[in-house]
């Protein structure tokens with residue numbers, strides 16, 4: 001067990017489109033300690049999602065090193081990558097990616113079943129999480145019957161369902177009005193703290209950023225922390 005949940009060394013990512021190369025991440029060195037909650041701030045297009053997707057082992061094509069919980073996960077094969085994601089990471093996508101044919105409750109139950117949690121326990125936990133996020137009356141709605149903000153809250157519950165070591169959240173309250181965003185974010189922080197998880201949260205919202213332990217500002221491909 002190491003003190004650093006996440007260590008990034010020289011992380012670089014460029015995209016070439018129609019012959020034009022954009023260097024989005026230009027050598028990021030950063031460390032997230034166990035249990036720490038860090039805001040990832042930066043203007044639109046600065047590379048927040050790109051960085052979270054690299055760290056969440058969702059996208060390859062970067063240079064540098066990513067260590068999660070002391071393990072170099074930079075060049076894992078497909079199977080190991082999936083295993084690390086499943087066992088250590090909870091991801092809240094910028095666009096929710098819920099399973100459309102399953103209810104909100106089922107979307108939060110499924111990742112727990114994959115991890116081997118018993119059905120009854122998984123359902124109880126899913127209902128508790130969704131209740132805390134203000135969706136107690138919406139457990140059995142499918143995503144298409146939920147508002148954007150409600151879907152976002154299901155996505156938050158799903159990411160936290162397995163009490164991951166590392167939570168990566170891409171604008172987790174981006175679709176919510178100010179009051180609901182505050183409420184959901186406060187619950188999110190409470191749950192993350194209860195689990196002792198570390199979290200990296202991309203946001204445009206300075207007010208939410210101020211509630212976190214630290215801020216990483218993404219500027220011209222580097223972090224100013």
Ligand SMILES: Nc1ncnc2c1ncn2[C@@H]1O[C@H](COP(=O)(O)OP(=O)(O)OP(=O)(O)O)[C@@H](O)[C@H]1O
Nearest residue numbers: 015016017024042043044045046047048049050051
């Ligand atoms: N698959 C891709 N191919 C080409 N360019 C890409 C790709 N993904 C991202 N980019 C470029 O990388 C830059 C960073 O994008 P990214 O989505 O990481 O920004 P962001 O900080 O998350 O922005 P936002 O706040 O709008 O969500 C953008 O200029 C974008 O055009």
Ligand SMILES: [Mg+2]
Nearest residue numbers: 048049094170
């Ligand atoms: Mg983004």
